[in-house]
Amino acid sequence: MSMPKQPVQQRILKYTITALIVIGSIWSASGLEITLEKILKAPEQIAILVGAMFPLDLSSEAIERILPKVAESLFIAWAGTVIGAV
Known part of the structure; x- marks a missing residue:
């Protein structure tokens, strides 16, 4: 066949x-x-x-500098997800 x-x-x-x-x-x-x-x-x-x-820099100064940027990145990702869902 x-x-x-x-x-x-x-x-x-x-x-x-x-x-x-x-x-x-x-x-x-x-x-x-x-x-x-x-x-x-x-x-x-x-x-x-x-x-x-x-090695990672986990000093308090570095953490204070990093956390606002991480929060901003998460907010942008969340906003993009909401915009994409609409």
Whole structure:
């Protein structure tokens, strides 16, 4: 028992959509300006970023600075959720 062939129009549509997605992906990737040098420097930059995040600064001064910003972020997220729900 074999599968029936797709109609020609469906095959053309499928291949056209696939080609558009591939062309769009290549076009998007070409605008990223990624070079081998950037790829090779990425682990070093990630290590610097992670090293800057630890150890955490949990001093009272840092907490006083951070809490209002966290509250503001939560309020913005809540407001966005309400706007999106309406």
